[in-house]
Amino acid sequence: MTPALGALLGALFPAGHAVREEDGIVRGAARTAAGDVAVLGSAGGAEVGVEAALALAGEVLRVVREHPGRPIVVLVDTRGQRMTRRDEVLGLNGYLGHLAACVELARRRGHRLVAVVSGDAVSGGVLPLGFMADAIHAVEGAHPWVMSLPAMARVTKLPLERLEELSRSSAVLAPGLDGFVRLGALEPAWEPPLSERxxxxLSRPVGPDRRAELGLERGGRLLAAAVARRVSGEDADEP
Amino acid sequence: MERLAFELESAGPPAPRAPPVVVGVVASGNLEVLVEPAELDGRCRVEIATSAHGFGEIWDAVLRDFAARNAVAGLALSVNDAGATPAVVSLRLDQAVEEYLGQRP
Amino acid sequence: MTLPDGGHPPAQKSYREATARRRLAGILDPGSFTELLGPSERVTSPHLASLGLSVAFDDGVVVGEGRLGGSAVLAASQEGGFMGGAVGEVHGAKLVGLLRRAERERPAGVLLLLDSGGVRLQEANAGLVAVSEIMRALLSARAAGVPVVGLIGGGWGCFGGMGIVARCCDGLAMSEEGRLGISGPDVIEATKGVEELDAADRALVWRTYGGKHRYLLGEADLIVEDDLAAFRAAAAELLARPRPLDLDSLAREHERLARRLADFGGCGDAAEVWQLAAAPEPERLPLLDADAFRRTVAPARRGEP
Incomplete structure (x- = not known):
């Protein structure tokens, strides 16, 4: 276990934990002031390949079977899905889809899902687990991103200076926590003591996915909430 | 992005009111055309957003030709263009109007 | 460059060649489709506009209500021609809204005509969050008992986060020409080098991501010809066999995926998978049409029992 993960676990679970880390995959249980929790996720920026996705899905299913209703704390530090030909040959997207379905099953069976992002949070690494949580929190060092601005400049053939300038006003381009908070996708980084946060x-009531509404309130996504509501027909229900 | 707007005279009776129609795709060298009914006093309005700058005169010629060939009075056309050639533009405009007028009432 | 005289275009048969709108018209009962938030509403991407890029009136996805074999369904169709069908804020929110509508209205199912490279990089962060919201809304609709079916046969395949979305569905139908994965060939080549995956090697790309391999693995439930009527029939068949989102069903899927990894984990190429799965004459498989392929690989296929 890296010192960084050890320190994070110590700060989150001062009352004690039995969390192991193997090949970047985190599994175990811990004690909190809100009761016992299961802990799982990724550490050290681990890329999620077929083995990791299957192991995490298996852990979710085990928690659902052996500890009905126990809250699940998801730790997120991943640079994304593993990008190899072998992972694609084996159908990595299918393993990740299965993981997401297992997480949804846990939610349906009353497991509260709280994610804590402590490092990278990228694409296929974060979609099927961390971003499936009811609440997605961050601690110092959290760095969600899709693509660096220089890489984006290459792909989109737009001048880097223009992208950098736009990033100052738009939340959708620049990597990092601030933009994702404004989009409603994450909460601002916790101040210590992390265990209290x-x-x-874990004690806050859970509800439906409100990230688009938060994105509107925070000014990062002005259209998503209204568009989804208009298509869903929810608007027609209102008196 | 360049924005252009044209008001065209078109012979014949005003087109009937019908549900809007969209034809084409905003892909490189292609365009989409949205056709809607509008109160335009016997004329046709065309609004264009194009990624290819400086082709206003060619648009003007293509659209005059289009309005002379079709009875498009009372129609508003909105175009998102991604650098289509005049031939492709003419084809899509004709397709859009044909599809609009060909709808079952 | 002129239209045939007053005639109509020849009846569209190819799914791959059809636009997103034509695909919907060919899959659903004739004349049954009603679009929601259609192009007249002009809800376009503010992010593309601020970059000076072209927008589309539907932001590259058509969503609405229709019928399939008389049953009420909701449907979405991504337009690969516009930005590679990639998901931005508006595009994603339309899909989320449709899936929420399904949860409220409980239609016979939702059809997702997927044709997408994944997240739209010009609005990267919003695209990633939108894909996440699509996944939650999709799984929520399924948990509420509404089956969601994916169809993959467009020119852009189904990649990135949308590759995960596809495998969150109850069932998937693909054509041989359809492609499915998460990291596409160009992405892998650009990130890991041409020795990892040569994106210009068409045969390699098709056997890695194409419909035949996905069907043999059990990632796709049905393989069909590149034909609108074939996709229509496949959609109806898949709607009739939903995959419950419960512990038993997911435990079985888990076993299946674990077995795949145990059996084929040592394979770096799809051809080795076909060999190991004892598919007869693996070198001939790329040449067979969908029917002959289905019959030939039936004993070797690793789908649901």
Whole structure:
């Protein structure tokens, strides 16, 4: 286990934990002021390949079977899906889809899902687990991203200076926590003591996915909430 | 992005009111045309957003030709263009109007 | 460059060659489709506009209500021609809204005509969050008992986060020409080098991501010809066999995926998978049409029992 993961676990679970890390995959249980929790996720920026996705899905299913209703704390530090020909040959997207379905099953069976992003949070690494949580929190060092601006400049053939300038006003381009907070996707980084923040998060009532509404309130996504509401027909229900 | 707008005279009776129609795709060298009914006093309005700058005169010629060939009075056309050639533009405009007028009432 | 005289275009048969709108018209009962938030509403991408790029009136996805074999369904169709069918804020929110509508209205199912490279990089962060919201809304609709079916046969395949979305569905139908994965060939070549995956090697790309391999693995439930009527029949068949989102069903899927990894984990190429799966005459498989392929690989296929 890296010192960084050890320190994070110590700060989140001062009352004790039995969390192991193997090949970047985190599994175990811990004690919090809000009760016992299962802990799983990724560490050290681990890329999620077929083995990791299957192991994480298996852990979710085990928690659902052996500890009905126990809250699940998802730790996120991943640079994304593993990009190899072998992973694609084996159908990595299918393994990740299965993981997401297992997480949804846990939610349906009453497991509260709280994610804590402590490092990278990228694409296929974060979609099927961390971003499936009811609440997605961050600690210092959290760095969600899709693509660096220089890489984006190459792909989109737009001048880097233009992208950098736009990033100052738009939340959709620049990597990093600030933009994702404005989009409603994450909460601002917790101030210590982390254990108290976690206990509070575990005690908060859960509801439907409100990220688009938060994105509107925070000014990062002005259209998503209204578009989804208009297509869903929810608007027609209102008196 | 360049924005152009044209008001065209078109012979014949005003087109009947019908549900809007969209034809074509905003892909490189292609365009989409949205056709909607509008109160335009016997004329046709065309609004264009194009990624290819400086082709206003060619648009003007293509659209005059289009309005002379079709009875498009009372129609508003909106175009998103991604650098289509005049031939492709003419084809899509004709397709759009044909599809609009060909709808079952 | 002129139209045939007053005639109509020849009846469209190819799914791959059809636009997103034509695909919907060919899959659903004739004349049954009603679009929601259609092009007249002009809800376009503000992010593309601020970059000076072309927008589309539907932001590259058509969503609405229709019928399939008389049953009420909701349907979405991504237009690969516009930005590679990639998901931005508006595009994604339309899909989320459709899936929420399904949860409220409980139609016979939702059809997703997927044709997408994944997240739209010009609005990267919003695209990633939107894909996440699509996944939650899709799984929520399924948990509420509404089956969601994916169809993949467009020119852009189904990649990135949308590759995960595809495998969150109850069932998937693909044509041989359809492609499915998460990291596409260009992405892998650009990130890991041409020795990892040569994106210009067409045969390699098709056997890695194409419909035949996905069907043999059990990633796709049905393989069909590149034909609108064939996709229509496949959609109806898949709607009739939903995959419950419960512990038993997911435990079975888990076993299946674990077995795949145990059996084929040592394979770096799809051809080795076909060999190991004891598919008869693996070198001939790329040449067979969908029917002959289905019959030939039936004993070797690793789908649901």
């Amino acid at each position: 976690l206990a509070a998060a």
